[in-house]
Each structure stands twice: as C-alpha cells, then as structure tokens.
Amino acid sequence: METTRITGERIREYMLSGKRFDGRNLEDFREITIEKGVSKNAEGSARVKIGNTEVVVGVKMSVSEPYPDSPDKGNLMVTSELLPLSSDRFESGPPRIESIELARVIDRCIRESKFIEFEKLCITPGEKVWTVFVDIYSINADGNLIDAAGIGALAALKNAKIPEYNEKEGVVYGSLTNKKIPVKKEIPLSITFHKIGESIIVDPTQEEEDVSEARVTIGSHEGVISSMQKGNSKEIKEDEMFKILDLNEKVWKELFLKIEKSFKD
Amino acid sequence: MAEKGFKRSDGRKMDEIRKMNAKVGVVPNADGSAMFSFGDTIAIAAVYGPKKMHPQHLQNPEKGTLRYSYNMLSFSVTDRIRPGPSRRSQEISKISEWALEPVLMIEDFPNAVIDVHVNILQANASTRCAGINAAALALAHAGIPMKNMVASVSIGKLDKQLVVDVSKEEEDWEKGEGATDIPISFTSDGKITHIQLDGKIGTKQLKEAIGMAKKACAEIHELQKKVLKESIPEK
Numbered sequence: 314m315e316t317t318r319i320t321g322e323r324i325r326e327y328m329l330s331g332k333r334f335d336g337r338n339l340e341d342f343r344e345i346t347i348e349k350g351v352s353k354n355a356e357g358s359a360r361v362k363i364g365n366t367e368v369v370v371g372v373k374m375s376v377s378e379p380y381p382d383s384p385d386k387g388n389l390m391v392t393s394e395l396l397p398l399s400s401d402r403f404e405s406g407p408p409r410i411e412s413i414e415l416a417r418v419i420d421r422c423i424r425e426s427k428f429i430e431f432e433k434l435c436i437t438p439g440e441k442v443w444t445v446f447v448d449i450y451s452i453n454a455d456g457n458l459i460d461a462a463g464i465g466a467l468a469a470l471k472n473a474k475i476p477e478y479n480e481k482e483g484v485v486y487g488s489l490t491n492k493k494i495p496v497k498k499e500i501p502l503s504i505t506f507h508k509i510g511e512s513i514i515v516d517p518t519q520e521e522e523d524v525s526e527a528r529v530t531i532g533s534h535e536g537v538i539s540s541m542q543k544g545n546s547k548e549i550k551e552d553e554m555f556k557i558l559d560l561n562e563k564v565w566k567e568l569f570l571k572i573e574k575s576f577k578d
Numbered sequence: 579m580a581e582k583g584f585k586r587s588d589g590r591k592m593d594e595i596r597k598m599n600a601k602v603g604v605v606p607n608a609d610g611s612a613m614f615s616f617g618d619t620i621a622i623a624a625v626y627g628p629k630k631m632h633p634q635h636l637q638n639p640e641k642g643t644l645r646y647s648y649n650m651l652s653f654s655v656t657d658r659i660r661p662g663p664s665r666r667s668q669e670i671s672k673i674s675e676w677a678l679e680p681v682l683m684i685e686d687f688p689n690a691v692i693d694v695h696v697n698i699l700q701a702n703a704s705t706r707c708a709g710i711n712a713a714a715l716a717l718a719h720a721g722i723p724m725k726n727m728v729a730s731v732s733i734g735k736l737d738k739q740l741v742v743d744v745s746k747e748e749e750d751w752e753k754g755e756g757a758t759d760i761p762i763s764f765t766s767d768g769k770i771t772h773i774q775l776d777g778k779i780g781t782k783q784l785k786e787a788i789g790m791a792k793k794a795c796a797e798i799h800e801l802q803k804k805v806l807k808e809s810i811p812e813k
Contacts, residue, residue, distance in 0.1 A: 351700075352651070352653055352654060352699055352700045353618055353700055353702075354655050354700060354701065354702075355654075356653075365606050365607075369651070369699065371651065371654075372653070373652065373653050375658065392652070392661055394661050394662075396697060397626075397693065397695045398608070398611075398623075398695035398696075398697050399605065400607050401608075401626045401629075405647055405649075405663065407662070446652070448652040448658075450697070452604075452622070453605050453606055453607050454607060455607065487656040
C-alpha cells in the first residue's frame with residue numbers, strides 16, 4: 314500500500330521534534346538479527362532482519378576466464394531480486410531499476426573496499442579464476458532493504474567456503490573445501506541516510522522511506538569511505554551532507570557494535 | 579513393503595516422510611504466508627489478495643483468478659541457477675495453480691486475483707510438493723474461503739521399490755529400473771488435484787503409489803491443521 318500524503322505530513326512533523334512513529338531516535342536502527350548458513354547448497358549464506366525487513370543472501374562460486382584487464386584476479390557478480398513474495402509493490406519479470414541499483418550499490422561497496430582479496434581467487438593466470446556470485450533476495454520489504462542487503466552480503470561472504478575444484482571435473486558442486494573466501498578483517502558496512510523534511514534519519518520503515526526526499530548510501534570502515542551513492546530526486550545541501558558524513562562515523566560504530574559478533578571467525 | 583535387502587540411503591522407512599516443519603506468518607507484509615519443509619527442502623509462500631486484477635482485460639467477471647508463481651532462489655541448489663523464470667518454473671507454477679484451485683471458493687471473487695508467490699530457499703527434491711503445502715497453508719492463513727486443504731507429496735519408485743517423499747539422492751537413483759518420480763496432491767477429503775509422473779511404472783504399482791501418497795498427505799494435512807490452529811491466539 315502506498316503511504317498517504319497525510320501520513321507523510323505527520324511523519325515529517327514528528328521528526329521535526331526528533332520523534333518517530335515507532336519511538337526510535339532519528340539515528341537509531343531497528344533491532345537487527347543475523348543468521349548465517351541458512352541454505353545448505355550455497356557456498357555461504359545469511360539471513361538478515363532489520364525490524365520487519367528481511368533479506369536472504371547466498372554466495373555461489375564458479376570457475377571462468379578472467380577479464381582481460383585483470384588476468385590474475387577473481388570476479389564478483391552481485392544480483393538482487395525484489396521478490397513479489399516480499400511486498401505487494403513488487404512484480405515478477407525482468408529486474409527493475411530499484412533492484413538493479415540495489416545490487417550495484419552493494420557490488421561497489423564490496424568491490425571498492427577491497428573486502429574480497431581477488432588476487433587470491435586466481436587459479437591459472439589468464440585462464441581460470443573464481444567468480445563469486447552474491448545473490449540478494451528480499452523476503453519481507455519494510456524499508457531499508459539496501460542496508461539489510463549490505464550486511465547480508467558481507468555475512469554470507471564471510472562464512473562462504475570455496476567448493477572443490479580439479480582440472481578434470483571442474484568445480485565439484487556440493488562438496489566444499491575448508492578454505493574460506495579470502496576476505497579482509499575490515500568490514501565495509503554500508504549505511505543509508507535519508508533526508509525527510511529538515512531531518513536526517515537512518516533505517517527508515519517503508520512509510521518513512523516513501524516520504525524520503527533524498528538518500529545517501531555510504532560504504533565505509535572506521536571513517537574510511539570506499540563507496541557512496543545518492544538517490545532520489547531532491548537535492549541535499551552542503552551542510553546536510555557534512556552532517557551525514559559526521560553521523561556516518563557515529564552510526565557506523567553503533568551498528569558495528571551490534572553486528573560485530575556475527576563477523577568473528 | 580520393502581523389497582528384499584532394500585534400504586533407503588538416509589535410513590528412513592519406505593513410507594516415512596522426512597522431518598516436516600511448518601509455520602505460518604513468515605512474511606508479515608503478505609495477507610497470508612507460510613513456510614513448509616521436508617528435511618532440507620524449504621519453501622516459503624506468500625499470498626496477496628484477493629485484489630482487483632490488472633490489467634483489466636484479464637479480469638474474469640464469472641470468477642476470481644488464482645495466480646501462482648514458483649521460483650527457486652539461485653543458491654537453493656548446488657549449481658547456481660540463473661535467477662528469473664524458466665520453462666520448468668512456469669510449468670510448475672501452472673500445475674500448482676491447478677492443484678490448489680479446486681478447493682478455493684474462487685467464484686466468490688469475480689474480477690479479482692489471488693497471487694500466490696512460492697520461493698524455494700533450499701532444495702533437496704520434492705520442491706513443488708513443499709511449495710504446494712506452503713501455499714495451501716498461506717491461502718488458509720490469508721483467510722481465503724476454502725472447501726478443503728491440499729497436501730502434496732512425492733512418491734518415488736527406486737528400481738522396484740516404492741518410497742514416500744523422495745530426496746535428491748533418491749531422485750538420482752540409477753540402478754535397476756532407475757528412478758520414477760510421482761508428485762501427487764490430495765485434498766483433505768481424498769481427491770487428487772495434481773499428479774505428475776516421470777519414469778516407468780506398472781498400473782498396479784502406480785495404484786499402490788497413489789495409496790501411499792494419500793496416506794502421507796493425510797499426515798501432512800494433520801500438521802497443516804495443527805500449525806493453523808496454533809496460529810490463532812487463544813482467547
């Protein structure tokens with residue numbers, strides 16, 4: 314269901330006095346749960362819930378030729394599907410811009426942060442390298458799919474194991490080695506900030522997201538930003554942008570504390 | 579009856595269903611939703627509607643439309659599958675629609691559509707059956723008027739032996755006469771709403787297989803009833 318205009322007005326009004334419908338502060342996330350290893354046939358997988366929003370992310374791997382510009386490096390491919398199951402707003406069919414954008418933002422967050430050590434995913438330089446597929450699916454969409462997807466992708470990658478491979482048979486699916494996908498310790502969390510009226514908030518519910526005028530997704534680790542994307546049709550003032558960047562460091566720390574234990578080995 | 583010396587790879591009895599698990603309300607956004615699993619095969623279903631059918635030319639003034647979509651997540655199987663609809667998934671969607679429509683009082687909803695979305699989270703054979711079981715639960719959970727429940731199970735014939743609820747390992751059986759896969763769906767008053775068969779089997783044995791499916795479906799139906807009852811908070 315679309316959010317009505319009157320609800321939107323009320324949301325903005327509330328936020329002016331620093332309040333939200335569900336009682337959170339503007340910079341608070343809803344409760345987050347991370348469950349790893351939710352699909353046995355995947356090389357790695359995770360389910361992330363942020364409030365009522367839920368995504369599952371799976372990692373699969375295959376062996377293919379490297380790209381000519383990186384003959385000794387593995388590849389990454391992120392796709393996302395906003396399942397019609399997860400909301401009455403989504404329909405089946407070819408991916409729409411929302412899901413394409415979501416996948417690409419997460420792709421860059423992982424790629425640009427150099428989270429995956431691609432040089433270690435080379436089998437024979439110039440001939441064979443691993444491709445890592447990260448597939449994101451929404452299970453229940455209630456706002457902020459993007460951050461849920463980001464956390465899910467990182468958690469799934471973190472617990473993924475490389476399948477067996479030999480020259481003769483190729484990849485032996487279904488039998489995983491003990492080797493993990495080589496990833497760095499630094500977790501490039503992506504956090505999305507929304508401008509609603511004069512307020513900047515994180516982790517919007519669906520209603521809040523509907524009235525968001527602009528959003529900025531930042532992928533960073535301890536203040537080192539590796540990817541960013543602004544979305545939606547309104548502009549953001551410079552001081553608002555600065556506020557977002559400062560907020561990012563604060564919110565990042567709080568969020569990281571909440572999910573840290575899921576990223577321990 | 580077990581053929582002499584026949585053992586199932588996971589040690590189950592011939593008529594034993596894998597451990598089942600079911601839950602309703604797994605997708606809060608939906609009007610009704612459910613999870614159903616046979617061992618490692620996990621399906622989730624969400625129902626949206628009845629709602630007005632768009633585009634208008636698809637509306638049927640005589641009765642409502644049931645629209646079922648079956649989809650496997652790319653990582654639900656060992657080899658990644660390309661996301662999106664395939665010929666296989668489209669066919670399964672259609673037969674599942676037919677499996678469920680007979681119990682729905684769909685004539686009460688002219689011009690409307692009931693969307694059922696089924697996704698396979700993890701696959702170890704019998705995914706369409708798990709999907710139908712989840713979908714029936716989700717439809718009931720959504721409060722759609724139904725004359726009966728529907729339960730679905732696959733019967734396998736491995737060489738000469740009939741088994742209930744085929745696993746992936748059994749599905750790939752190669753010895754002797756190989757594997758025959760027979761997914762069957764029953765209403766709770768014992769009518770068949772869906773049957774498919776791939777392989778080779780005699781008439782007599784097929785009748786036996788149907789009997790086994792009926793018994794297994796009754797068992798599944800009990801579980802469906804139980805979780806639906808439990809989902810209603812006590813007063």
